[in-house]
Amino acid sequence: MKDTEPGRVAALAAFDRSLDRARTAPTIVDSTPSLVPSRSEATTTTLCFHLGDLRVDLRLRAHGDLSSLSGLVIGDFDHVEVCLRRPEEHLRLFVRGDGAFHAEGLRRGPLALTMERPDRLPVVTDWFTI
């Protein structure tokens, strides 16, 4: 076996067929932090995902080892459920009536979001790293 190859355990853990039916919302904006020196200890990354009538804007703020995430679902929906996906971890986020959601204290690593609306196929974003 090739257990010695770095990353094998994480690669095997990535296997998950539960969302094969979901549609993928590709990344249309991915801005890295600004080069301008800042007084703030946090660095902000902006991401935007788009699929059909749904768009998700995300702001990721890194505070040292932890990050926070603020997002806004824009589009035609009465009710939407947003779930934060990490390898071997799913966290349902509270979405306000205007589509805004928030999560903080996030450890570094890969992250994706799923959006579920009644009578629609779930939508998953590309994986990104915080």
Next chain:
Amino acid sequence: MLAACGGDPGAWAEIVDRHLPTVNRVARSYGLPRQDREDAVQTVWLNLNQHLPRLHHPHLLRAWLIRVTGDVCGRQRDRLRKLVPVDPHRLVAESGSALVPDVEDVYLRKERHAELYQAIDALGPTDRRVARHYLDDSPGAVPLSHRTTANERRNLLRRLRRSLDTTEPTKGVRDP
């Protein structure tokens, strides 16, 4: 790939074992710190898992993985490059130029500016001229010592200080 799409973890393990060395090699070529590289490699496999049902040509899988690994690692590298450690003293020095000004700082600076010019307007014509020369920090301005005499500057500073001392203390913070 079909077996992996069908939910066979053994088939997925075969894909991982066949292509992980290539993914690691590409990731290492980006010179990322170990933890960032590991995050990037894991992101590649998570993306492959997500896109697997839409990949129809197994012979193109290696090229797909190389491209995605390059994209993910490149993004990670760009992010790290733009995190420029800055000396806090330099931040203070740059607070008036490169940094986006704080609203409160702008307000206080404007208030101090108005107070200073009010004091200058109260000076006599010679001192007023010297003071304006003194405050002229435009890039094309010749050195102050070429525009005013030492005596003029000394008198100006004394009168300006006296004038500022007698100005009614208002809101905001005065320069020390």
